[in-house]
Amino acid sequence: MKVLHTDVLVIGGGLAGLRAAIAARRRGLEVTVLSIVPPKRSHSAAAQGGMQASLANCLKGFGDNEDVHFADTVRGSDWGADQAVARMFVHMAPKAIRELAHWGVPWNRVAPGAQSAVINGEKVELRERAEAAGLITARNFGGTAKWRACYVSDGTGHSMLYTISDQAIAASIPVHERIEALSLVHDGARCRGAIARNLMTGELLAYTAGATCIATGGFGRIYEVSTNAIINQGMGAAIALETGVAELGNMEAVQFHPTAIFPAGILVTEGCRGDGGLLLDRNEHRFMPDYEPEKAELASRDVVSRHMESHINKGLGATSRFGEHLWLDIRLLGEDHINTRLREVKEICQYFLGIDPARELIPVRPAQHYSMGGIRTDAHGQSGTLKGLFACGEAACWDLHGFNRLGGNSVAETVVAGMLVGESMADFCLGNEASVDTGLVREFFEREQAALDNLRRRGGAQRVTALNAAMQSAMTRNVGIYRDADGLQAAVAELGSLLERCADIGLQSGGHGADPELVLAYRLPRMLKLALCVAQGALNRTESRGAHCRLDFPERDDSQWLNRTLARWPAGAALPELRYEALDIMAMELPPAWRGYGSRDFIPHPQQAQRQREVEAATEQYGNRFERQEALMPYTHLLPERYRSHNARLFEDGQGAFNDPEAAGGAAE
Amino acid sequence: MNDAAVIAKDGEEHGARRLRFEIFRFNPCDPDSRPHYDTFELDDAPGMTLFIALNLIREQQDPGLQFDFVCRAGICGSCAMLINGRPTLACRTLTGTLPDTVRLSPLPVFELIGDLSVNTGKWMRQMSERLRTWVDVAEDVDLDSLETPMDPDAAQAIYELERCIECGCCVAGCGTAVMRESFVGAVGLNKMARFRLDPRDTREDADFFELIGTDEGIFGCMSLLGCDDVCPKDLPLQTQLAYLRRKMAKVTLTG
Numbered sequence: 001m002k003v004l005h006t007d008v009l010v011i012g013g014g015l016a017g018l019r020a021a022i023a024a025r026r027r028g029l030e031v032t033v034l035s036i037v038p039p040k041r042s043h044s045a046a047a048q049g050g051m052q053a054s055l056a057n058c059l060k061g062f063g064d065n066e067d068v069h070f071a072d073t074v075r076g077s078d079w080g081a082d083q084a085v086a087r088m089f090v091h092m093a094p095k096a097i098r099e100l101a102h103w104g105v106p107w108n109r110v111a112p113g114a115q116s117a118v119i120n121g122e123k124v125e126l127r128e129r130a131e132a133a134g135l136i137t138a139r140n141f142g143g144t145a146k147w148r149a150c151y152v153s154d155g156t157g158h159s160m161l162y163t164i165s166d167q168a169i170a171a172s173i174p175v176h177e178r179i180e181a182l183s184l185v186h187d188g189a190r191c192r193g194a195i196a197r198n199l200m201t202g203e204l205l206a207y208t209a210g211a212t213c214i215a216t217g218g219f220g221r222i223y224e225v226s227t228n229a230i231i232n233q234g235m236g237a238a239i240a241l242e243t244g245v246a247e248l249g250n251m252e253a254v255q256f257h258p259t260a261i262f263p264a265g266i267l268v269t270e271g272c273r274g275d276g277g278l279l280l281d282r283n284e285h286r287f288m289p290d291y292e293p294e295k296a297e298l299a300s301r302d303v304v305s306r307h308m309e310s311h312i313n314k315g316l317g318a319t320s321r322f323g324e325h326l327w328l329d330i331r332l333l334g335e336d337h338i339n340t341r342l343r344e345v346k347e348i349c350q351y352f353l354g355i356d357p358a359r360e361l362i363p364v365r366p367a368q369h370y371s372m373g374g375i376r377t378d379a380h381g382q383s384g385t386l387k388g389l390f391a392c393g394e395a396a397c398w399d400l401h402g403f404n405r406l407g408g409n410s411v412a413e414t415v416v417a418g419m420l421v422g423e424s425m426a427d428f429c430l431g432n433e434a435s436v437d438t439g440l441v442r443e444f445f446e447r448e449q450a451a452l453d454n455l456r457r458r459g460g461a462q463r464v465t466a467l468n469a470a471m472q473s474a475m476t477r478n479v480g481i482y483r484d485a486d487g488l489q490a491a492v493a494e495l496g497s498l499l500e501r502c503a504d505i506g507l508q509s510g511g512h513g514a515d516p517e518l519v520l521a522y523r524l525p526r527m528l529k530l531a532l533c534v535a536q537g538a539l540n541r542t543e544s545r546g547a548h549c550r551l552d553f554p555e556r557d558d559s560q561w562l563n564r565t566l567a568r569w570p571a572g573a574a575l576p577e578l579r580y581e582a583l584d585i586m587a588m589e590l591p592p593a594w595r596g597y598g599s600r601d602f603i604p605h606p607q608q609a610q611r612q613r614e615v616e617a618a619t620e621q622y623g624n625r626f627e628r629q630e631a632l633m634p635y636t637h638l639l640p641e642r643y644r645s646h647n648a649r650l651f652e653d654g655q656g657a658f659n660d661p662e663a664a665g666g667a668a669e
Numbered sequence: 670m671n672d673a674a675v676i677a678k679d680g681e682e683h684g685a686r687r688l689r690f691e692i693f694r695f696n697p698c699d700p701d702s703r704p705h706y707d708t709f710e711l712d713d714a715p716g717m718t719l720f721i722a723l724n725l726i727r728e729q730q731d732p733g734l735q736f737d738f739v740c741r742a743g744i745c746g747s748c749a750m751l752i753n754g755r756p757t758l759a760c761r762t763l764t765g766t767l768p769d770t771v772r773l774s775p776l777p778v779f780e781l782i783g784d785l786s787v788n789t790g791k792w793m794r795q796m797s798e799r800l801r802t803w804v805d806v807a808e809d810v811d812l813d814s815l816e817t818p819m820d821p822d823a824a825q826a827i828y829e830l831e832r833c834i835e836c837g838c839c840v841a842g843c844g845t846a847v848m849r850e851s852f853v854g855a856v857g858l859n860k861m862a863r864f865r866l867d868p869r870d871t872r873e874d875a876d877f878f879e880l881i882g883t884d885e886g887i888f889g890c891m892s893l894l895g896c897d898d899v900c901p902k903d904l905p906l907q908t909q910l911a912y913l914r915r916k917m918a919k920v921t922l923t924g
Contacts (some may be wrong), residue, residue, distance in 0.1 A: 026808055037737075038790025040835055041745045055816075095812035102816075103868055104804040106827035109819050134818025153828055156745065162831065166803040169794065177790045178782075200782045201698055224671040229740045263672045263716070266742040322675050322716070340825065343832075344744060351743055351761040408720070465728045472671060509733030513698030514783050517732035645813045 001445050005436065006032040007429050009209035010194055011181045013039030013234055015161055015414035016393025016421075017215030020169045023414035025164070025420020026170045029429055032207065033175040034196055036231055039165050043229040044216050044414060047157025048344055049271030050139055050149025051415075052408035053093035056649045056658070057110050057135040059126050060147035063658045065649065066090040067625055068145050071590055073356070073406060076143045076300050078556060079583075080372075080402025080564070082248065085379050087589070087635040089400050089409075092416040092646040097150055100415065101136065105163045108151055108341075110137040118276025118332055120296065121286070129662070131648055139341075140274040141407040143597070147274075149408040154269050154344045157411050164415070173577035176664065179205070180235065182522070184212065184243050184389065186446045191389035192440065194239070195448045202513045204449055206441050210434035213381070213390040214240055215418075218371035222531045223480075224472040226368040227260050227267035235461055236395045238526035240375045241533070241576075246386040247566040249376035249397030249581075253531065253535035255405055255547045256481050257369030258304040262325035264352050265367045268345045270407040272362075273297040275341065276579040277330040279308065280361065281300040282318040287311055292597055299597035302404040302547040305366035309481050312365070320363060327361040334358070366481060370394065371409065372401040372547065373534070376566055379638045381421030382428070385568075390425055392417035403546025423640045452511075456519055460506035464521045467498055467505070471524070471531055474477035474498070479535050484551045488539035496574060499528040523550075532611050533567040533576045540578060541565065558585075558592050586609050589633035624655040673721040676714050685713040688764060692734070693774040696783045706772070707731070709817045719759035719773075720748070723785075735784035743901065746836030746844040749776055750785050752916050757840040758901045759785075763865065778850075789837040796853055802860045804869045819868065830909065831865035832902045839896035839906065851885045856898035858887055862909040865916075878920040887917050 008024045010017045013035030016127040021031045035042070054375040074389055099106055115126050119140075127659040141149040152159040168175065181194040185208065191663040193208040219234025220226035240246040257359050258279070259268050273279070278286050288296040291307045299307075308326055311317065317324035330338060330345070338346050342357075348355045375383065375391035377398045383389040392398075393414045400413055446462040474494045478487035502525040543557035544550050562583050567576040585591060591611040594600050615632060622628035626646070630636075636644050651660050670678070688711050694910045695704040708862050709726045720741045727734045736759070739747040743761035750759050751774040753767070764771075779787035796802075839855035840846045846854050881887045890910055897907040 037739055038749065038835075040792065040793070041739045041747045041790075043740070045745050045834075046740050046742065098812050098814075098816045099810065101819075102806055102810045102869065104864075104866075104867060106824040106831060107820075109824050110819040111821045136816055137821075152831075153825075155828065155832060158834070159828065159831055163803075166797060167806070169797050170801070170803045170805070173844060175794070177794075200788070229745065231739050262720075263675050265672050321679055348742060351763070352716075354763075401798075447818075465732070469671075469674075507732070509731075510699075514735050514786065515695055515733050516727065516735060642809075644810075648814045650815060 001442060003208060003210045003441060004032070004205065004546050006030050007210045007434065008425050009034070009207050009212045010215060011194060011213065012215035012217065012395065013175050014042035014044035014215060014217055014393065015164060015411060016418045018164045019415050019418025020175050020213055020215060020355050020392055020422035020425065022164070022168055022171055023419055024426045024576025025173055027423070027426035029426055031173050033173060034179045034181055034207070035177055036180045036199060038177050040161060043232055044160060044161045045139070045158045046229060046267065047411045048154040048267065049269035049274065050141060050151035050408045051097060051160070051412045052141070052144070052148050052406065053097040053150055053412060054090065054146070054148055055094055055097065055136055055138065055150065056146070056457040057132045057650070058137045058147055059128050059636065060140065061138050061658055062528070064146035065625070065652070065656065065658070066647070067629070069093065069148060072144045073409060074590045075595040076404050076406040078595060079562065080253065080406055080546055081641065082399035083588050083590065083633060084635045084638060085398050085400050087440050087633065088379065088420070088638055089413060089416050091639070091647070092419065092643060093412045093619040095643060096412065096419060097136065097534055099164060100160060103163050103167055105159050106152055107136040108153065109134050121276070121278060122333070135650065139271055140298065141270055142273065142298045142304065149271070149274060151271065152347050153340065154271055160411060160415070170214070181239055182448050183239050183444055183532045185441055186243050186245065186386060187440055188245055188601060190387045192436065195444050199519065199663050204445065206445050208436045208441060209465050210429040210432065211388055211390055213392060213421060213425060214375055214395050215391065215393045215397045218394040219527065219530050220371065222366045222471060222527050222534070223368040224476040225260070225265040227257055227265060228368070233523055233527055234371070234530045235523060235526060237374050238530050240389065240391070241529055241567070241569045242526065243386055244569060244571045246383045246389055247376045247568050248533055249373055249399060250403065250537070250565050251373035251567055252541055252565060253372035253403045253546060254368060254534060254550050255301055255370035255372060256305040257301055258308055258364040258366050259328050259364040260367035261348065261353060262363040262365045263319070263322040266348055266352060267369070268328065268348060268362060269342070269365065271344060272328060272330050272345060275337065276333055277328055280327040281311060283316070287316070295597045296630055297351065301407060301593070304417050304548060305481055307551040308366055318363065325363045325365040328364045329361055370405055372403060372405055373397050380424035381417065382424060390421050393423040399559050401415065403548055420640070431545040452522065455505065455518065456507060456511035458506065460504035462501045462506065463508070464505050464517060464524055467501060468520060468524055471528055472497055473497065475531055476599055479538055482549055482551050485539065488535055491535040492539060495528055495532050499525055499532065502528065529569055529576070536576055536578060537565045537567060550622070554599070556602035558608065561601050562592070562605050587633060589615070589629065591615060592613045624657065626656050673724055674873070676716045676721055677725055679714050686769060688713045688722070689770045690722070691770065691772045692785065694784050695781065697781060698783070713730070713764050715863045718791065719762045719764065719766045722764055723759065734781065735786045737786045744834060746834030749772065749836040749838050751776065751840070756838040756899050759834060776837050778840050778846050779837055789835065791834045792837070793856070800857050800861060801852060802864065804864070804867060805871065814870065823866070823868065827863060827866050830859055830866065830904065833859055833904055834902060838899045838901055842895035842899040844891055844895065845889045846892045847887065849889060849893060852889045855910065857915055858890070859904060859906060859909055862913050873915055874920050878917050882912055882917050882920065887914050890914065
């Protein structure tokens with residue numbers, strides 16, 4: 001048994017994992033990163049459009065600050081988010097982006113003077129202030145009150161990932177590439193590392209660690225059509241679930257992105273609509289303002305995706321030989337804009353559709369995009385039930401996004417969470433002696449070895465690719481954008497039966513070395529367990545909130561469901577065990593209300609009016625926004641001391657008030 | 670059905686042409702394995718990419734076939750291979766653009782993992798360590814104040830070169846890299862050009878010369894420019910390499 005010891009073991013080499021690794025390394029700890037692919041191939045690279053941070057440098061961002069970003073995020077989440085975490089996040093996002101600016105990310109910058117833009121289908125001219133020249137600019141995104149998505153053309157995630165990955169190399173952090181964690185080593189109370197497998201040779205390895213961090217991203221591949229990379233099978237969340245101790249939060253909250261190209265499911269960025277692109281139907285009619293007069297194409301993703309699907313269901317979709325879809329029109333943005341700000345979109349259209357988006361319409365249809373749910377942690381990124389286990393990024397549910405994530409909050413979350421969780425892990429390691437029980441490690445190692453040997457030898461009747469396709473089909477048919485009790489019951493039954501059939505998988509290939517069939521064979525039952533958490537959570541939640549939409553329970557029900565689903569998988573169980581964690585409305589800085597888009601109807605919480613009065617009283621009582629915030633919902637104690645200072649902004653005074661010398665918005669409004 | 674199944678079904682229903690794939694096979698972990706080509710056949714279909722085709726072959730004909738795809742959208746650089754001898758990204762290659770017989774081989778130069786899978790990650794990390802492909806930063810920079818302004822055009826020019834996805838096509842298409850293992854390739858040289866443009870990088874030309882002023886660096890380039898021909902991101906490699914060579918040659922004259 002080969003055993004490697006490290007202070008901090010980070011599983012996942014995308015933005016969140018690498019940033020956490022750098023943070024822990026800077027505190028003097030030995031860090032090892034495991035990644036199933038070379039880290040620069042991680043799905044973080046696919047984030048195109050932008051990173052939300054309230055810098056307020058560009059004209060349409062004027063007046064933006066932490067408060068506005070916070071309110072957008074909480075409304076986007078449909079009040080499912082942990083508001084203290086959302087506060088930490090919006091406070092940290094400007095620091096994270098400024099750090100990345102120091103590290104080399106070539107953020108697009110404000111060009112002073114007259115700039116042309118497209119807003120609500122009209123060409124307009126914006127006159128950027130001379131004082132803002134060269135500062136980081138931003139574009140519009142869905143569900144936001146201000147232009148806040150800072151960007152690098154439409155390769156934002158790519159630039160961020162390359163910069164952070166190269167900084168990890170600069171910090172001499174070893175990344176063990178093509179190594180997959182198969183299980184977490186734990187004693188029921190404390191996580192001690194992981195058993196891992198070399199995907200090139202098949203060799204099994206043991207890693208022992210003081211702190212273990214899962215940063216493996218989402219699990220979109222349990223669906224048929226997903227914008228996710230094919231590696232996004234949720235293995236980090238799954239091995240946490242398989243401890244029987246760690247819990248997963250809000251797994252039923254699955255986001256569908258409005259604009260995946262049809263039928264390939266490849267993402268084209270929300271920046272297309274943020275920059276002025278429109279959605280058209282079979283008659284080339286712009287239909288979104290009919291449903292959402294306020295925000296049109298730029299309502300939140302859950303809302304836009306639902307309107308698109310129901311518009312198709314009304315028979316208004318365009319038809320192609322592959323099925324029905326709608327059109328994304330970015331022709332009005334012009335060739336120059338597309339060639340500089342939407343380059344990846346242009347390439348994707350050219351290579352996968354054979355069209356030029358400056359001249360032709362792009363066929364799009366919503367596809368699975370993001371997993372709001374994940375490993376439940378506290379605000380420091382640590383599991384509440386399994387100490388020494390941390391998680392960050394899309395794999396985690398510290399609960400920034402609730403039931404719907406805003407575009408641009410994902411890459412922002414990865415770096416913010418990496419900065420904070422890396423610090424927490426360092427604190428944890430420096431405060432806890434790491435002792436290694438070799439007997440425990442051996443027990444887990446031999447268990448994995450035996451499971452793999454058994455899988456190779458047993459020659460069962462079930463084919464793994466067929467079971468995988470059946471899972472994806474069940475999830476797409478019954479656990480998609482629109483859900484109801486009948487479909488969800490059918491999904492739970494079918495997924496349960498597929499999980500049973502996994503015990504009878506037989507390999508057609510040898511199962512040696514890098515054999516891809518073996519890999520899918522051991523991943524599939526883990527994916528099915530995640531799928532069951534999604535389906536069972538969706539079945540139990542008899543309301544509609546954010547991306548979770550029940551046709552048979554169309555309203556958000558704060559009186560019953562202002563809570564978070566927690567799923568645990570006891571050893572040997574056939575289904576997850578669910579429990580619910582209440583969200584304390586009396587501690588909320590922003591009590592539940594209408595989101596500003598989407599359905600206006602909801603069933604209020606009995607204490608909503610009371611909390612609303614308290615919030616209004618505080619607003620009158622306190623002179624500046626910092627004092628008001630502190631009085632309503634203190635959160636700075638959750639942050640490391642080095643990150644507690646206020647963020648400076650152009651035209652913002654020490655009291656947090658915004659004073660544009662030429663009056664905000666001004667002539668260009 | 671997923672997109673692959675939808676497209677494949679469409680091909681079957683519309684009586685498409687038959688494609689013949691000759692695929693390189695070798696598993697270094699298996700002592701009995703010998704390098705050879707296996708042949709597979711498949712119906713072509715409109716919209717079918719090599720990502721879809723290879724997955725169909727794996728699902729229906731040979732579950733052990735090894736290849737690497739991650740994003741399947743032409744942005745992550747995992748799936749570079751030789752397609753009828755030319756290095757390019759498989760995921761965004763439409764089968765409709767290919768002849769009836771398609772020969773697929775792993776990229777040369779890089780260590781073979783198995784079949785079409787090669788270890789570009791290890792090569793790229795070593796290159797990054799050698800060339801120090803990062804901006805040196807102090808550990809505690811001020812994160813609370815306004816960021817340092819940067820010229821918008823300068824930022825855009827840096828991004829033009831930063832679009833490299835480390836796929837390895839330029840290395841596989843390079844005469845020098847095939848002959849000289851330690852050559853940093855257009856990928857490495859382009860990164861030096863990118864950091865040279867960056868005002869946050871404090872290195873001078875003399876410092877860059879220390880890194881690439883040899884036959885393993887810019888003076889190893891024979892100007893065959895296979896890199897520029899095959900770069901899937903259309904990076905301006907010809908221009909950048911020529912410019913860099915001039916700048917580095919100048920260091921030898923003045924420094």
